[in-house]
Amino acid sequence: MKKLKRSGRLVDMTYYMLQHPHEVISLTYFADRYQSAKSSISEDLVIVKEIFEQEGYGTLLTIPGASGGVKYMPKVGEKEASEIVDKLISQLAVPGRVLPGGYLYMMDLLGSPRFIQDVGRLFASVLAHKKIDAVMTVATKGIPLAYAVAEYLNVPVSIVRRDHRVTEGSMVSINYVSGSSKRIQTMTLARRSLAPGSRVFIVDDFMKAGGTIRGMIDLLEEFQAELVGIGVLVESVDVDAEERLVDEYMSITRLSEVNVRDKTIKVEAGNVLEKLVPIAEEDLS
């Protein structure tokens, strides 16, 4: 590309970083890209890092050594994290969301790419320092969340299905007990869609007893894969402790009461805010 001045480099670098989260970019790459001295690139990076940290966008991590460089880690600051949680709480509390059977209509929220991106960035923020190879979810409603997290973490997505489609080749199936209905169901994952030994983050839109997520954890074993964490958008606390099938997870919100007759619900913040990590990293040098 054309030789760029600092102002141009800062715009291009910011764009490039956002397109390549969690990827180590060498200073040489930028120096060649902009036909600039590495010392100038280093100064640029200090400016980008300062703004990112100050505004709560994340940070740049310096990776030392021959294969080193700089890595953009998307993060969310405490203030923005609270805003995301509060937004979901107030949106969930809108009347008319309660459906027959006590289900909640959530497709308006799940159908908003920007909201989903925010939640994805919040999960990715908490996971910033963990080694993760893949994000897993179950079709259908968890899919957008899984992609949002995976995009920020720069890893692939594995989609578990409740039906058996002929179009994905050899499949691994397991049976699981749906926590609330106690019925035995089947879930499947294409053999090729998760590398053996992967370290996996599981995400879903809703968790009650956690049967579906428990099923996905069992599925991980079939792939010799390892669970790194679980994230849900909404957890229902209307579950007896001994019925809960999943222990450790993070949730954006917690649904404490659903009144089907009045069509009202009570929602509170989940535990994700307790798990936030600081934005700033050690200085670039």
Added chain:
Amino acid sequence: MKKLKRSGRLVDMTYYMLQHPHEVISLTYFADRYQSAKSSISEDLVIVKEIFEQEGYGTLLTIPGASGGVKYMPKVGEKEASEIVDKLISQLAVPGRVLPGGYLYMMDLLGSPRFIQDVGRLFASVLAHKKIDAVMTVATKGIPLAYAVAEYLNVPVSIVRRDHRVTEGSMVSINYVSGSSKRIQTMTLARRSLAPGSRVFIVDDFMKAGGTIRGMIDLLEEFQAELVGIGVLVESVDVDAEERLVDEYMSITRLSEVNVRDKTIKVEAGNVLEKLVPIAEEDLS
């Protein structure tokens, strides 16, 4: 936020633009945000626009008038568009992708958030100047693509389903004929998940005769919604002209031959490259 110098403003503005595509942002907003004069903001925007256009990231459009401001329109340049198409062609041609029945395994591609984002940006680029209110797809495999396009266009997603879930309230169902199997099937969309009168872009991962997409078009009528365009990742040309149920669409790639015995396929570029729009817009002033 703190008063920022030009270098800081350029980093923050670039970040902000990327988070808010297809949204009109007033100069006053930026002037207040950075405690800077509007004349300085205008100069900043000229720099951002120049780099975005030069590097093929899109453009900034000036919206005149009292409710005016600047709008970031993500676009893809010819060179990058060709690279995206070529990448898909070479990835599809990898042996072992052909499954029994002549289906193609594509979850490795569909499971890559960055690739999906690129394709989404390519579709959004072609659609940059069209008025679009929603992106529609059918579960499951079209979902990531739909979110990627919708994110760049700043509109919501409507997910049509082939099953009937109790958790989405009142649903609208239609019957459609699956083009290849000729069987009658049902697809449903939650009443609340598409605003009546919406202008809709339909996207899916694969199209053969187009029966599924034809079904979605029929569903649009039930919502008094209007079709603005159709995009598919892979179209199969192994269809008689009279069997084709959809006329106007754009495709990233075209599958011309699937040899189940040899497990080989032939793929070529779709028509999306013919539909690209120029990146540059009239000068900011």
